[in-house]
Amino acid sequence: MERPALNARRLTEAGAELADEVGFEQVTVSELARRFDVKTASLYSHVRNSEDLKVRIALLALEELADRASDAVAGRSGKDALTALANVYRDYAREHPGRYTAARYRLDPETAANSAGPRHARMTRAVLRGYDLDEPDRTHAVRLLGSVFHGYVSLESGGGFDHSAPDTEQTWTRTLDALDALLRHWPAPSVPPTDQGPTP
Numbered sequence: 001m002e003r004p005a006l007n008a009r010r011l012t013e014a015g016a017e018l019a020d021e022v023g024f025e026q027v028t029v030s031e032l033a034r035r036f037d038v039k040t041a042s043l044y045s046h047v048r049n050s051e052d053l054k055v056r057i058a059l060l061a062l063e064e065l066a067d068r069a070s071d072a073v074a075g076r077s078g079k080d081a082l083t084a085l086a087n088v089y090r091d092y093a094r095e096h097p098g099r100y101t102a103a104r105y106r107l108d109p110e111t112a113a114n115s116a117g118p119r120h121a122r123m124t125r126a127v128l129r130g131y132d133l134d135e136p137d138r139t140h141a142v143r144l145l146g147s148v149f150h151g152y153v154s155l156e157s158g159g160g161f162d163h164s165a166p167d168t169e170q171t172w173t174r175t176l177d178a179l180d181a182l183l184r185h186w187p188a189p190s191v192p193p194t195d196q197g198p199t200p
Contacts, residue, residue: 029053
């Protein structure tokens with residue numbers, strides 16, 4: 001049977017599948033060549049090197065996540081939208097652990113600006129329109145949500161909650177409850193202490 005022609009898109013998708021199997025950090029052009037049973041040099045006409053391959057996988061993962069998130073939050077607001085967005089990231093990490101890691105790969109500023117990354121920020125801000133937040137608190141809240149979502153998912157996927165009760169599903173639900181409550185009752189900024197001069 002004739003092999004399907006290789007191209008950058010097919011190699012990126014195969015690299016993403018490989019990342020889910022063995023971990024994003026282990027993805028290389030040479031490992032991908034072994035999967036296709038071809039010489040490594042034959043892939044360099046489609047991807048420049050392993051770094052280029054990883055960037056392509058990261059862009060694919062960001063796009064997939066953004067599409068899922070867009071579908072999930074459409075027509076929702078407030079806590080429903082918050083929960084839907086959070087669940088997209090958690091579910092994607094469970095289904096595609098390597099891709100999820102790839103989505104957090106550090107990109108150069110130009111590549112990041114032209115990726116689906118900004119869509120994620122816009123969707124988070126759209127969710128936050130259901131809460132009474134002005135700038136700069138809205139930006140603080142975007143960063144908080146990202147930290148909680150990704151922090152929880154990383155700890156959970158790494159087995160950090162495996163040896164204690166209650167069940168992680170209960171904690172996830174309570175975490176989203178707490179975030180919703182915090183966003184509805186966002187604290188006023190702390191007032192820095194006044195400079196009273198040197199203590200006598």
